[in-house]
Amino acid sequence: MLLTLSGRLQTRIAVLAVIGGLVTLAVTPLVTASYTAAYCILAAVIVIGLGWELVYHLLQQFRWEKDWPTLFALLNGINEGVLLWFLIDAGLIPNTTGVTAAPFSILFAAVWLSTWLWNNGPMRVPLVHWRFRGGRLI
Structure with a gap:
C-alpha cells in the first residue's frame, strides 16, 4: 500500500492536530x-509540513517504489526540525519569542516521534480502510 499525495497531506494534518495536540498538551x-x-x-509544523510533503513527493518520483523506507520517514523530522528552528530563531513564527533551543527540541522530538509511531503502528488497527484508500481520511 502506497499513500497518495492527498492521503499523506490529510494524514499529516489529522495526526499532527490530534496526536501532536495531545502530546503538546x-x-x-x-x-x-x-x-x-x-x-x-505545532501549527507551524503542520503548515510547513505540507510544503515538505510536496518536496518529498517530488523526490519519491525518482525512486523505483515511489515511497520512502520507514526509517527515512523518521529521519525527515531532522530536516523539518532544523528548518522550523531557523524560522523561529529568525522571528518568522508568531508568538515564539523567547523560545530557546532545548524546549523546542524536546517538544518537536516528542511530537515527531509520537506521530511517527502512531502512523506506523496503532493507526493501522482502528483505521483499516485508511491503508486501502491511499491514506485518505476524507
Whole structure:
C-alpha cells in the first residue's frame, strides 16, 4: 500500500492536530514553555509540513517504489526540525519569542516521534480502510 499525495497531506494534518495536540498538551508544562508558543510551533509544523510533503513527493518520483523506507520517514523530522528552528530563531513564527533551543527540541522530538509511531503502528488497527484508500481520511 502506497499513500497518495492527498492521503499523506490529510494524514499529516489529522495526526499532527490530534496526536501532536495531545502530546503538546502533555509536554509543554515539562519544558516550561507557554501553551501559546507551543501550539504556534505545532501549527507551524503542520503548515510547513505540507510544503515538505510536496518536496518529498517530488523526490519519491525518482525512486523505483515511489515511497520512502520507514526509517527515512523518521529521519525527515531532522530536516523539518532544523528548518522550523531557523524560522523561529529568525522571528518568522508568531508568538515564539523567547523560545530557546532545548524546549523546542524536546517538544518537536516528542511530537515527531509520537506521530511517527502512531502512523506506523496503532493507526493501522482502528483505521483499516485508511491503508486501502491511499491514506485518505476524507
